[in-house]
Amino acid sequence: MSTFIVEGGIPLKGEIHVQGAKNEALQVICATLLTQEDIIIENVPEILDVLKLHELLETLNVSIHKIDQGKFVYNARNVDISKVNTTEFYQKAAKLRGSIMVVGPLLARFGYAIIPKPGGDKIGRRHLDTHFFGFEKLGAKATYLSAESLFKVEAKKLIGTYMLLDEASVTGTANIIMASVLAQGTTTIFNAACEPYIQQLCRMLVRMGAKIEGIGSNLLTIHGVSELKGTSHKILPDMIEVGSFIGLAALTQSDLIIKNVGFKHLGIIPQSFKKLGIPVELYQDDDIHIPPLEHYEIETYMDGSILTISDAIWPGLSPDLLSIFLVVAIQAKGSVLIHQKMFESRLFFVDRLIEMGAQIILCDPHRAVVIGHNRQVPLNAIEMSSPDIRAGVALLLAALSAKGISKIHNIEQIDRGYLEIDKRLNNIGAKIKRI
Secondary structure: OOEEEEEOOOOOEEEEEOOEOHHHHHHHHHHHHHOOOOEEEEOOOOOHHHHHHHHHHHHOOOEEEEEEOOEEEEEOOOOOHHHHHOHHHHHHHHOOHHHHHHHHHHHHHHOEEEEEOOOOOOOOOOOOHHHHHHHHHOOOEEEEEOOOOEEEEEOOOOEOOEEEOOOOOHHHHHHHHHHHOOOEOEEEEEOOOOOHHHHHHHHHHHHOOOEEEOOOOOEEEEEOOOOOOOEEEEOOEOHHHHHHHHHHHHHOOOEEEEEOOOHHHOOOHHHHHHHOOOOOOEOOOOOEEEOOOOOOEOOEOOOOOEEEEEOOOOOOOOHHHHHHHHHHHOOOEOEEEEEOOOOOOOOOOHHHHHHOOOOEEEEEOOEEEEEOOOOOOOOEOOEEEOOOHHHHHHHHHHHHHOEOEEEEEOOHHHHOOOOOHHHHHHOOOOEEEEO
């Protein structure tokens, strides 16, 4: 297990580039299983979760060739479906939550898939029922083998149908889309997730020969085709990393230019930061400039009551950013209620922030009230551990703003979603040592 040693209280200055989107990468890489032809994908973030997915696909005999930094050729011509029943496949799939997204493509192309209960973040219950509901609506039979903790799904033929999803699950929607594109007939998915990453997946599939209507909405119509061909695809900038860097700049009074942010795909994120008093405007080309902020003040509602910032399905605010908003609010002027609706354990990391001196009231597993210091009291450095990707980065931001030297253990969680974050931040003035 690795550790960050972080010297805090140092304003940063310079330019930082945004990596490719982790969540999109996991989807589009799994989609390469749908064809026997080459798929070229650019702007792939070479983070731990993506590298684990590469290893998993290679277990199935997928050929993965690196052309350049962040650019890969994938070919699934020689997939051996029997490999899904091996111990090696089980072990690798169990370490990665994104492994669930190989099921839709394998079911569509081979009529069979098996996957262990996936690992990943420890942020509460994340059921997979939406995925298997969709597969069953298409005519597959899904079984959970409790003794082995395995999900098995099989079908002689997938038949298009109408389905109303119980929740707008992003990975569930992606998985069902990938299963539907090769199904016989027409599939209609209502209450589909419509995040930019889902839109990107759909556009890539259309270039491969799929027929998808309603891209960008929560009502998708998919006309099944008999086969898909190869294509090339470029992954969007990671909106969660953009939000992390905006929060970092505000919290540490840094002067940052965030490069190539994909501004038109950020949705409500800039508007949400403005509610905390942080100006987020397009600087030039596709860059954002956050100047050093001596103070930033949280808005109130029109009647003067305390602002609430909460997550919601797209185009609402991503739950992955709430930990960033929470930690940034610590040094704001004013108070805010952070309401994490989707996951019941994601706010438990605030105990570490309270230990650092933050004024936070944890109301329940979903809600926390942050009373801002207005920079009157700096946070204290402590020793802590990263529980998941997003909380880990929030703790790193807190450590960078704190007085003294902090230690953050279990940083492999951060590496799962952020590429060489220590090196990139050190390049603009941070003092982070990895041991």
